[in-house]
Amino acid sequence: MKIAKKIFKWILYFLLIPITYIIVSLILSAITVDRKANNENFNKSIYLSTNGVHLYIVIPIKDVDSLVLSGIKHNGSENYLSFGWGDENFYLNTPTWGDLTFSNAFKAMFLKSATLMHVTRYKQKRTDWIEIKVNESELQKLNAYLQNTFDTNESGMKIILENKGYSSIDDFYKSKGSYSCFKTCNSWVNKGFKESGLKSCLWTPFDFGLLNKYK
Template sequence: MKTIKKIIKWILFVLAIPASYLIVSLILTLITVNNTESKVDNTETIYLSTNGVHLNIILKKKDLDKSLLKGLVHSPSDNFFSLGWGDEVFYLNTPTWSDLTFRTAFNAAFLKSPSLIHLTRYTHAQSNWVEIKISRSELSKINELILQSFSTDTNGEKILLKGKGYSDNDDFYKAKGNYTCFKTCNSWVNTIFKKSGLKSCLWTPFDFGLINKYK
């Protein structure tokens, strides 16, 4: 009987960890920071997109600083750059959700793993993107923070993973930082918004927390 009770206690303890994570995450997601918006200076446009799980920031190519654009693969017909940050193994081994395995998901969530920036190029804005009006200074800060997320080689150049993109309009670059359940692809986007002075969640690992604040 004592053994059974111990097993039950351990099961409850194990279940309490993800439950606590979920509850705290939802609470922090609902708390909005930088909620004061100045419409007067909001002359620039950026976008947010999600595939249902993963957030991306989209910038017009003309709005990228020279230092951020330098070293990025692109052509004259590319007008929008969609950028996301995430776990390297997850990105490279999961081109579609049908490719997702338990091991990949577990390692991404619970192990400190290297990260990549995923850049997808578009000629036209997509209908499912959420448009956000911001100021020039906020746009400049976003450029700065995204640039800081790229890893560079000894010459200061961005590190492209050649031939690893899913199609002919996207590429992967080595990124700084490690992916964990506390620093996710969505918290990366949210942190950039928060540090840029834009409306954001106090913290969130989810895609819906930030994007719903702009719908």
């Protein structure tokens, strides 16, 4: 009987951790950090994109800072770049949810690991992107945030993983930082918005946290 009680207690502890994480995440996602700028010239556009799980920051190539653009594969017919950040092992070995394994998920969420920037090139704007008007200062801060996330070699150049993209229009680049359940692909986007002075969540690991602020 005592053994059964101990097993039941451990099961409760095991369930309590993810339940607490979800509750706290939802609460912090609902808390809005207001935009710093007011009544300014918001004459630039950026976009939020999601694949249903992962958020991406999309910027017209003409508004991508030259430092950010340097070393990124692109051509003259492409007009937009989307930027995402995440766990390297998860990105490369879990291209679809059908490839998800417990091992990959556990390593991404709880173990220190290398990360990548996922950059996708588009010729045209997609109808499902959410447009956000920004001013020049906000755009510059967002560009700086992106540039500071890329890792570089000894020559200061971005490090591309050749032939590792999912298609002909995307590539992976080495990045700084380690992924965890507290620093997810979506919290990375949210942090970029917050540091740029844009409306954001206090913290969120979910894509809908930030999306809901702009719907």
